Amino acid sequence: MELEEFERDNSQSRLLSSPVPEICRTEDCCLGIDEAGRGPVLGPMVYGICYCPVARKKDLQDSKVADSKTLSEADRERLFEKLNGSSDYIGWALHILSPNVISTSMQQRAKYNLNALSHDTAIGLIQFALDAGVQLTEVFVDTVGPAEKYQEKLKKIFPELDVTVRPKADSLFPVVSAASICAKVARDRVVKDWKFVEDLGELDADYGSGYPNDPKTKEWLSRHLDPVFGYPQFVRFSWSTAQTILDNKATPVAWGDEDDDSAGGKSSTPSVLSFFSAPKDVSQPQSHRFFQERHLQPLLEF
Structure with a gap:
């Protein structure tokens, strides 16, 4: 599993x-889809697929794959290496969704929630x-949202495939269990080796489980x-x-618009643009590191 490109x-x-x-490429195959990291407030979400010939489902089952949530980290790593070592009949693919992409997708002007993002990612992996x-x-999918509607959606897009969408599919179908192991191993490795591009000083990586209800995670966020x-x-x-x-701890800022100032004076709350203006003695404005880190380019000059 080559993660260097994502880590860069x-x-x-x-x-x-x-x-x-x-x-x-020559025999009928089944494919399973599952994800890891849907709920945490920290780190990426990883979608995984695993596939093998229909005639070799029993071989996959005999490898003792199971829902990744029921396995220890050591067992997941061992089983992934076993799957990866069976490259004569097993293949896999992963889509690692950056937390930056997840957030910007969900906060774009047109409504695009996590379920839609998950569906589109799964569809993309099937097409891949x-x-x-x-x-x-055959395709087996762990559901996101109502299983019947999701199954109907996939069947319309892929009418030539026999699609089965079920809750807890990772515990029902070995090929989905295998996909869940691939996804979970990738997420664990990425989170463990996360490269922070921001200057955070003495970084404390003890952020708990990463789930929103974890007090240690909340404390790390603060x-x-x-x-x-x-x-x-x-x-x-x-x-x-x-x-x-x-909302509670960040600096309050206003998107300045003098035309909206009915009193004729200026607000004491600074415009957010004021944080990005260049020093007066600098002839060529330099982009703040915030924009450089996120590969953002200005649309207009201030």
Whole structure:
């Protein structure tokens, strides 16, 4: 599992995959889909697929794959290496969704929630397998939202496939269990080796489970809040837990518009633009590190 490209720039999502086994190009195959890291306020969400010939489902089951949430980290790592070592008949692919991409997607002007993002990612991975030459006939998916509606949606997009969407599919179908292991191993590795591009001083990586209801996670969020720029990209700032801390502890700013000042005076609350203006003695304005870290470019000159 080569994660170096994502680790070099974790502000962007990445797709990585194993080679497609030759047998999967000629024999009917089944494919499972699952995710890891949907709920945490910290780190990426990872969607994974795993596929193998329908005729070798029993071999996959005999490898003792199971829902990744029921396995220890050591067992997940061992099983992933076993899956990866069975490249003669098993293939996999992963889509690592950066927390930066998750947050900006959910906060864009047009409504785009986490369920829609999850559905689109799963659809993209199915299409990726088809485009790679996998002879898919069966797809098994751990549901996001109502299972019947999700299944109907996938069948309309892929009418040639036999699609099954179920709650807890990772405990029902070995091929989904295998996908859940791939996704969970990738997320654990990425979170453990996360490269913070922001200057956080003496970084404390003891952030607990990363889930919003974890007191240790909440305390870490409060401690690593920049009063103007908010959180490092490790944080999903669209989550309500992060938003609440921002509302209570961040510097209040207003998007300045003098035309809206009915009193004729200027507000004591600074315009957010004032934080980004260049010093008067600088001939060429320099982009603040906040924008450099997030690969943001100005749309107009101030």
